[in-house]
Amino acid sequence: GYEYTDASLIVCDREPITRLEEIQNFAFLVAMSNDWTIVRVSENCETFFNVKPEKLLGTRFDTWVSETALHDIRNRMAILASTTGERIFDVKLVQGLPNVDLSIHFQGDLLIVEGERTQKTERVEAASMVRAMAARLTKVPSIEKFHRDAVRQVLAITGFDRVMIYRFDTDGHGEVIAESTRAGVDSFLGLHYPASDIPRQARELYLRNPFRIIADVAAPTVALLPPADAVTPPLDLSMSISRAVSPVHIEYLRNMEVGASLSISIVVEEKLWGLIACHANGPRLPSFIMRTASELFGAMYSMMLESRLRRGSEEHEHRARALADRVITMIAGDESLMEDAQWLQDMTRDMLDCDGVAIYRRGKAHLHGATPSEHNVISLAHHLNAASPSRVFTTDKLASVHAPCSETADRAAGMLSIPISRVPRDYILLFRRERLSEIRWGGNPAKPAEAGTESERISPRKSFAAFAELVRGKSNPFSDRDQRIGEAIRQALIEVILRYSDGASDERR
Ligand code: BLA
Structure with missing residues (x-):
């Protein structure tokens, strides 16, 4: 969990993203009560119904739509309770108008129907396409290549210009760990972005609703009628497919020169692990079938990733035990290694990421x-x-544990400490640099975005300054996995030390 202390970033967390009362202009939305009475309708519905929105309000939905459409919707409603939403493709909603793709879901007591023109250009066998994509991924040996293949395939099926795997760190900031782009498109690979770029309520929503499209950053949004007031509460659009996107984020995409965006949540062990994030230079709306296929691909990708990560951590445990054994054998042959900080860092390097090592032994520091x-x-x-922490202890902000260490907070901001003997304890201390200066931050934080002067609101990228203050003097956090490696090293060292002290007492005897 990430706690913002800076007031300006709390603002991002409060942006009411699901109740903005607007949708994107590629779709219409109708909300009705359980007797089909229309209670809310998007301003643009004349295009889809041939009837003015004011005329629809208060009437029954079933009087305006075709028999077949109604029949389809009724059938799907029966199973709606057990799903988050149903989709019906290529239906004749209203005689004399082009066919539409529908998405229906319940929000509280209201049935919400959204629809958009069916796009016939990219008729695809969605299921067989996703099956083939997933099959290709199962054959990929390394996890890096797994991510790389996934972005390449998503680029190919969606026609976007840049597709990324964006992975969240435990503190909510994220990194672009894989990317595929069309020729001539800038690369964001390896860049990190502050946690506030995707604020908390957005991350929560993306866990519940794993797919979102922003079809045209420049397009006007469409309001819902009648306007919300004391009688009409704002409609919760959490599960809507056409929900308009928060203006703060639209500004952010404009600054990035992105014309359309699509993102699919990557959920691992019920947590939001990351996003498959896609950008197009101009407007882009893949057909609803294609979006549905991409969403399904995202779900399969998440499951495959989860099982790979699980396998990876078993392998890691195994390697940690092997490392501990190596440490024991080598020190047993040469006790002076116990005081050799460089040797220790070399030994642990590919298991536990750190920038410096100190050994405190018998009153001396190495x-x-x-x-x-x-x-x-x-x-x-x-x-x-x-x-007296007698176990492995970690901090990502050493200066808050021991104030004098603030002198070197850029070099040694975080620490993992391993006690290796009984009181008074000797220690092995592993240090990490300050992350802020260590990693490549994206979005050119040094160059603030043009001011969104019309409001007090903090604008994307200017927020970087606030975020930077928050993470100054902090390192990458040590993970549970790091902690377990530390434990394995501790066990190993205690074992050799006991051997030596047994030896020493033998001599004394
Ligand atoms: C949403 N911010 C998002 C989303 C992404 C990012 C991917 C999801 C919506 C989408 O698919 O576009 C951020 N996009 C990124 C990042 C990269 C990228 C990091 O491509 C890196 C390559 N954003 C800010 C600040 C605020 C903010 C300061 O920078 C708050 C004041 C808000 N971002 C914000 C909000 C949303 C968001 C409110 C939710 C948008 C919505 O779903 O309505």
Whole structure:
């Protein structure tokens, strides 16, 4: 969980994204009560019904639409309770008008029907397409290639100009870890973006509704009638397919020079792991069939990723045990390694990411790489001894644990400490640099976006300054997995130390 302390970023968290009372102009929306009485309707519905919106309000939906459409909708309603929504493709909703694709769902007591023109240009066998895509992914050996293949395939089926895998870190900020682009499109690969770019309520919504399209950043939005007031509460559009997008985010996409965006949630173990995020330079609305296929692909991708990650962590545990065994054997042969910080960093490098190592043993500090000063490492060890954490302890903000360490907060912002003997304890300390200076932040934070002067609202990218203050002096957090590696190293070292001290007591005897 990420706690914003900066007031300006809390504003992002409060943007009422599901109750903006507007939809995008590629679709219509009708909301009705359980006797089919229309209670809300989008301003643009004349195009789809040949009837003015004011005339639809208060009348029964079933009087305006064809027998076949009504029959289809009725059939789907029977199973709606157990699904988040139903889709009906290519139906004649109103005689004399082009066919539409419908999406229907319940929101509280209201039945919501949305529709858009059926696009006949890209008639595809959606199911067989997704089956083939997923089959290709099962054959890919490495996880990097798994992500890369996925973005390449999504680029091919959606026709977008840039497709990315955006992965969230535990603190909500994210990184573009895979990307496929058309020729001439800038790359965002490897860039990191602050947590506030996709605020908390948006991340929560994307867990419940895994798919969203912003078909045309420049298009006018369409209001719902009648306007919300004391009698008509704002409609919750959480599960809607045509929900208009928050103006803050539209501004953000404009700054990025994106004309349309589509994103599919990647959900692993019921958490929002990341997004498949797609950009087009101009407006782009893939057909509803195609969007449905992409959504299904996203769900399959998530499941395949989940099982790969699970396999990966088993493998990791295995390697951690092997590492511990190696450490024991090597130290058993050469006790001086116990005080060799560089050796220790080399040993652990591909298992546990760190920028510096300090060993505090028998009152002396041995340092390697980016660490606090020798003096501060010694005082830190005393402090840890007094606080007496007898287990592996981690922090992503060392200065808040031991104030003198703020002197070197850019070099050694985070720490994982491994106690390796009984009181007074000796320690192995692994340090991480400050993340803010370490990683490549995207969106050119140094160049603020043009001011959205019409309001007090913080605008995307200017928010970077606020976010930077929040993460200054912090490292990448140590994960549970890092913590377990630390434990494995601790066990290994305690074992060798016991051996040596047994040896020592043998000598004394
Ligand atoms: C939503 N922000 C989003 C979304 C993305 C991003 C992917 C989901 C909607 C979509 O599919 O476009 C961010 N897009 C990115 C990032 C990359 C990208 C990081 O391509 C990197 C390559 N945004 C801000 C600030 C606020 C903000 C300061 O930067 C708040 C004031 C808000 N972003 C914001 C909101 C949404 C959002 C409110 C929800 C939009 C919606 O679904 O209505």
